[in-house]
Amino acid sequence: MDIAVIGTGYVGLVTGACLAEVGNRVTCIDIDEEKVATLKQGISPIYEAGLEELLRENISRSRLDFTTDYEEGLAGKDIVYIAVGTPQNDDGSADLTAVEAVCRSLSRHLTQDVIIVTKSTVPVGTNEYIKALIEENLEGDVTINIASNPEFLRQGSAVHDTFNGDRIVIGADSPEVLDVLETVNAGFNLPIVRTNLRSAEMIKYASNAFLATKISFINEMANLSERIGANIDDVSRGMGMDRRIGEAFLNAGIGYGGSCFPKDTRAIISVAQEASYDMQILENVVDSNERQRGIIVDKVMDRFQSIKGKKVAVLGLAFKPNTDDVREAPSISVIEKLLDEGAEVHTFDPAAMENARKVLPEGVHYTDSIEAAVKNAEIAIILTEWKEIKEFPIEKYESLMENPVVFDGRNCFTLAEVEKTGVEYHSIGRPSIGN
Ligand code: UDX
Numbered sequence: 001m002d003i004a005v006i007g008t009g010y011v012g013l014v015t016g017a018c019l020a021e022v023g024n025r026v027t028c029i030d031i032d033e034e035k036v037a038t039l040k041q042g043i044s045p046i047y048e049a050g051l052e053e054l055l056r057e058n059i060s061r062s063r064l065d066f067t068t069d070y071e072e073g074l075a076g077k078d079i080v081y082i083a084v085g086t087p088q089n090d091d092g093s094a095d096l097t098a099v100e101a102v103c104r105s106l107s108r109h110l111t112q113d114v115i116i117v118t119k120s121t122v123p124v125g126t127n128e129y130i131k132a133l134i135e136e137n138l139e140g141d142v143t144i145n146i147a148s149n150p151e152f153l154r155q156g157s158a159v160h161d162t163f164n165g166d167r168i169v170i171g172a173d174s175p176e177v178l179d180v181l182e183t184v185n186a187g188f189n190l191p192i193v194r195t196n197l198r199s200a201e202m203i204k205y206a207s208n209a210f211l212a213t214k215i216s217f218i219n220e221m222a223n224l225s226e227r228i229g230a231n232i233d234d235v236s237r238g239m240g241m242d243r244r245i246g247e248a249f250l251n252a253g254i255g256y257g258g259s260c261f262p263k264d265t266r267a268i269i270s271v272a273q274e275a276s277y278d279m280q281i282l283e284n285v286v287d288s289n290e291r292q293r294g295i296i297v298d299k300v301m302d303r304f305q306s307i308k309g310k311k312v313a314v315l316g317l318a319f320k321p322n323t324d325d326v327r328e329a330p331s332i333s334v335i336e337k338l339l340d341e342g343a344e345v346h347t348f349d350p351a352a353m354e355n356a357r358k359v360l361p362e363g364v365h366y367t368d369s370i371e372a373a374v375k376n377a378e379i380a381i382i383l384t385e386w387k388e389i390k391e392f393p394i395e396k397y398e399s400l401m402e403n404p405v406v407f408d409g410r411n412c413f414t415l416a417e418v419e420k421t422g423v424e425y426h427s428i429g430r431p432s433i434g435n
Contacts, residue, residue, distance in 0.1 A: 001184050004029055004073050005081040006102050008039060008066070010046050011119055011151050012083030014158040017051060019081075020058035022187025027065045029073035039066040047324065047351075050159040070109040079184065080106065081149075082130070083119040092266035094123050103130055107137035115145045115177055121208075121264060122148075123271045124201045127171075147172040147181055148197050150204035155258065156322040162188065169193045171200020205271070208264040209282055214249040215256045216288040222252035222429025223295070232429025233411065252429045254383060254409035255292035257319030257328040262289070293330040296381060296409045297337040299426050303405070303435070304379070308342035313377040315370060316384025316410070317360075318352035326355045330409070331383045335360055338381075348373040350388050374400045385410035395421050 001024045005016040008030040016028040030036050035045055042056035058064035067073045074080065084098040099120055106116070116134065118127050131146040138144070148171040153161045168190050170181045178194045185192060193203070222232040232252045240247030256262070265286050272279035300307060319329035326332065329352075338345050339361055346365040349356060353366050367373040370392045374380050380397055382389055390412040397404040398421050408427040415433060418425045424434035 001025070001079055001180075002077045003027075003079045003081065003184070004077040005083055005119075006030075006073075007082065007084035007098070007120070008032075008035060008045075009083065009085055010048060010155060010158060011153065012081070013039075013044065013046070013055075014048060014051060014153060014162060015081060015083055015119055015151070017054040017058060017064060018159065018162040018188075019184070020061075020064040021054055023063075024184065025063050026058075027067060027073045027077070029067055029070060031068060033068050036066045036068050047156075048158050049156065049322075054159060070105050074106075074109050074111075074114075076112070077114060079115045079117060079180070081117045081119050086120050086122055088263045088266060091270065093270040094121070094126075094263075094267045096122065096126065099126070099130065100133065103133040104137060106134050108139055110134075110138065110142050110144075111140045113143040113145075115147055115180060117147045117149045117181065119149055119151055121150060121204055121260070121267075122201060123267060124198050124205070127197045127201060145172070145174060145177045146197065147177050148200035149181065149185075150200060152204075152207060155325060156320075165190055167191045167193050169195065169200050169203050171195045171197045171203075173197055205264055205268040208260055209268050209285070211249050212256055212261040212265050212289070213281065213285045215251075215253075215261075216285045216292070218250045218252050219255065219292045219428070220288060223292075225429045226431070229431065230429075231415070231431065233414075235429070252411065253292075253385075254296050254330045254334070254428065255289040257330055258325065259327045262286075262328040265289075293333050294337070295428070296383070296407055297334055297341075299407055300338075300379060300381070301341070303426065306341070307338065307379065310343050310379060311377040312338055312343040312345050313373040313380040314338070314345055314347045315349075315373060315380065315382045315389050316386055317347055317349035317356040318384050318386075321384055321386045322351075324351040324355050326352050326359060329383075331356070332359060334381070334383060334409075335364060339363060343379075346373045346377065349384065350386050371396070371400060377401055378403070378405065380404070380406045382406070382408045382410055382412055385412050394418050394423055394425075397421075397423050 003024050003026045005012050005028045008028050016026045020026040044052045086094045089095045127146050127148050168185050172178045225232045236250040239245050240250050269279045317331040348367050394413050405424040411427045418433050426432045
């Protein structure tokens with residue numbers, strides 16, 4: 001098939017490269033000239049494991065190309081994927097400005113019949129709106145069909161997830177369109193869920209909302225476990241072995257972040273409000289996650305009362321390991337609170353320092369190693385479970401800090417290994433040590 005993918009963010013780029021890899025001819029269109037020039041050389045502007053190899057291979061096989069020119073990019077294409085961003089408005093609803101701009105460009109430039117496939121996460125009903133918007137301004141005599149094909153990719157492992165996901169969801173209101181998309185996706189060899197447009201849109205929101213709920217649920221169980229003398233590690237393990245529950249996403253911590261869960265949970269609440277439905281569980285999930293982000297500083301303040309002038313090491317700034325992304329990362333509000341309390345904050349992250357500098361307040365110190373951040377600190381706080389941070393031996397805190405007190409927001413160490421040291425240790429949902 002001949003395919004155009006509009007938008008070369010992490011979803012669009014991974015989609016384009018993977019569709020080329022399974023044998024389609026793909027042109028990616030983006031308005032950013034600099035980005036397109038870089039991509040043409042097979043250089044990825046984002047870090048995704050395996051992506052650059054896919055870009056290079058498929059460019060050299062002439063199955064993948066990039067352009068800023070809609071006319072060139074759409075020429076002879078059977079299918080056009082929309083994969084531009086849908087950030088959140090101040091009221092939590094999805095901002096469709098970029099999607100609408102794409103629709104206007106498509107109306108101007110389409111000269112042949114196409115299937116438009118929406119990858120971007122959009123509120124239920126948006127696909128019908130997209131179709132109407134394109135048709136309203138169409139200049140050529142062409143037929144538009146529309147389909148929804150939401151992605152379930154995790155940042156950092158998006159290429160792997162494309163080939164190893166649990167399912168592919170395709171939604172369309174015509175069986176012929178569903179057949180075409182089933183053929184396009186056949187190369188991924190994954191179970192396919194065929195459904196109508198609105199259900200496909202809903203599956204994406206419902207899946208992310210469910211996972212966010214699972215995290216907030218286990219976080220609340222952790223908070224309670226601390227108070228009644230249970231250990232959340234064992235509680236999660238015991239729960240997860242029940243196949244109806246499943247072991248994934250039962251890691252207690254300081255709350256979910258990133259570019260999807262916070263945005264999508266708020267967006268589905270906003271969709272519900274518009275449908276005059278009170279989405280009670282999710283409203284509590286969002287509030288619970290907000291509270292969870294504050295929990296680590298509460299623990300610090302309970303222990304120290306004042307942290308004015310104290311050196312505090314903050315390890316991990318990215319919202320999760322293996323990414324440089326700090327969007328909605330718990331580290332931002334944690335560091336703001338520490339600074340408000342007068343602490344001297346020294347941070348380290350293996351990949352996210354550059355992005356963190358753009359969003360963190362003035363006065364934060366950036367160091368080039370875990371050692372440098374922790375050396376002579378009075379308090380160390382772990383916010384992201386990077387491999388480097390998990391593998392940095394707990395005994396080292398003892399040698400680097402005079403009276404080592406570690407607050408671990410991601411339960412990186414077992415209580416047994418901490419008990420062998422003189423480190424005072426506070427984690428999430430487990431008894432404290434040495435206090
Ligand atoms: C998520 C979804 O997994 C993906 O399907 C969707 O398309 C986009 O959103 P991503 O945001 O990349 O992907 O990260 P993910 O690995 O799912 O983690 C999200 C957040 O949840 C992170 O902040 C992580 O720290 C947190 N998390 C995850 C927990 O706190 N505990 C867990 O057990 C799992």
